[in-house]
Amino acid sequence: MSNDVRPDSMERITTLELANAFIDEQVAEVRKQVGDKKVLLALSGGVDSSVVAALLIKAIGKQLICVHVNHGLMRKGESEQVIEIFQNGLDANLIYIDATDRFLSLLDGVSDPEKKRKIIGGEFIVVFDEEARKLTDVDFLAQGTIYPDILESDGVKAHHNVGGLPEDMKFELVEPIKLLYKDEVRVVGKALGLPAEMVDRQPFPGPGLGVRCLGAITRDRLEALREADAILREEFDNCGLSKKVWQYFIAVPDMKSVGVRDDKRYEGWPAIIRAVNTKDAMTATIEEIPYEVLHKITNRITTEVEGINRVLLDLTPKPTGTIEWE
Ligand code: XMP
Numbered sequence: 001m002s003n004d005v006r007p008d009s010m011e012r013i014t015t016l017e018l019a020n021a022f023i024d025e026q027v028a029e030v031r032k033q034v035g036d037k038k039v040l041l042a043l044s045g046g047v048d049s050s051v052v053a054a055l056l057i058k059a060i061g062k063q064l065i066c067v068h069v070n071h072g073l074m075r076k077g078e079s080e081q082v083i084e085i086f087q088n089g090l091d092a093n094l095i096y097i098d099a100t101d102r103f104l105s106l107l108d109g110v111s112d113p114e115k116k117r118k119i120i121g122g123e124f125i126v127v128f129d130e131e132a133r134k135l136t137d138v139d140f141l142a143q144g145t146i147y148p149d150i151l152e153s154d155g156v157k158a159h160h161n162v163g164g165l166p167e168d169m170k171f172e173l174v175e176p177i178k179l180l181y182k183d184e185v186r187v188v189g190k191a192l193g194l195p196a197e198m199v200d201r202q203p204f205p206g207p208g209l210g211v212r213c214l215g216a217i218t219r220d221r222l223e224a225l226r227e228a229d230a231i232l233r234e235e236f237d238n239c240g241l242s243k244k245v246w247q248y249f250i251a252v253p254d255m256k257s258v259g260v261r262d263d264k265r266y267e268g269w270p271a272i273i274r275a276v277n278t279k280d281a282m283t284a285t286i287e288e289i290p291y292e293v294l295h296k297i298t299n300r301i302t303t304e305v306e307g308i309n310r311v312l313l314d315l316t317p318k319p320t321g322t323i324e325w326e
Helices: 016-034 046-062 078-089 100-107 112-132 147-152 156-166 183-192 219-239 291-304
Strands: 038-042 063-072 093-098 138-143 172-174 247-252 269-277 307-314
Touching: 016 046, 016 138, 016 147, 016 183, 038 046, 038 112, 046 063, 046 078, 046 183, 063 078, 063 112, 078 093, 093 112, 100 112, 112 219, 172 247, 219 247, 219 269, 269 291, 291 307
Parallel strands: 038 063, 038 138, 063 093, 138 172, 269 307
Antiparallel strands: 247 269
């Protein structure tokens, strides 16, 4: 399709002026495409879907219906941030679905990483379908497809939702940022007024904390992971590492060791810190973290997080380790 090819003449969007020009052009384009019809968008809170949401809210306001599915595997505060920014801040038409129980009961006892991914991806489509079916007068589906999705894949992301929807649900696609590279999406997001912590965020896998709560997920270990991850992010923000490190997170394996807390034996899980730098996620190097920061993180996690009694640091580059543990 020719409109899926970025023209050579298209300037790289690096400034606010260029971003504003792009936004004006897309606002007009979207209005022309959808008229007075309604558009549905799965809003995960990631950079791409957030920028599409903000752009479409500017173009068509309440004709956009955002659906945020909380699969229970989000990082701490993420779903709340989506509601705060889009519903409270931008007055978006937002449907929030807390599907935590559905996802966690399907994942109960499942330890194989690929099975976990399939369950999470599959259930997402089911929940989204159910919501889409309740809305009778929607003709368009918006997606945060970006140019690397078109270049690198055979359209996995571009066709993910559509491919998953039943045959009888036919939507025309609205993909306003499909010719943009990630850095341009971030500039456009800022120009649209989205907060830096949303547009500059590190990559987060679709299955979320599901592939970092290693093995069969349990609610208590997932909660411990979420709290430990929040502490890591807070301390990386405090010391400036969040600006230098491409991806950083905690993984919590399904194993316990003996420890001691409040003069009593305290068995707990280890929290594993992973902090890597990479250009394309194909290979990755290890970012050095000052010992002072490591001690602070260790102290906070082991005293503040229920169920964790040790903190470990993963020093393995990719290869041989992949970025995620599962
Ligand atoms: P690996 O672990 O393969 O990860 O070195 C490379 C990059 O891909 C992300 N990743 C995923 N993203 N769904 C996603 O959307 C997934 O199932 C998934 N698995 C890994 C990972 O976070 C890293 O940025």
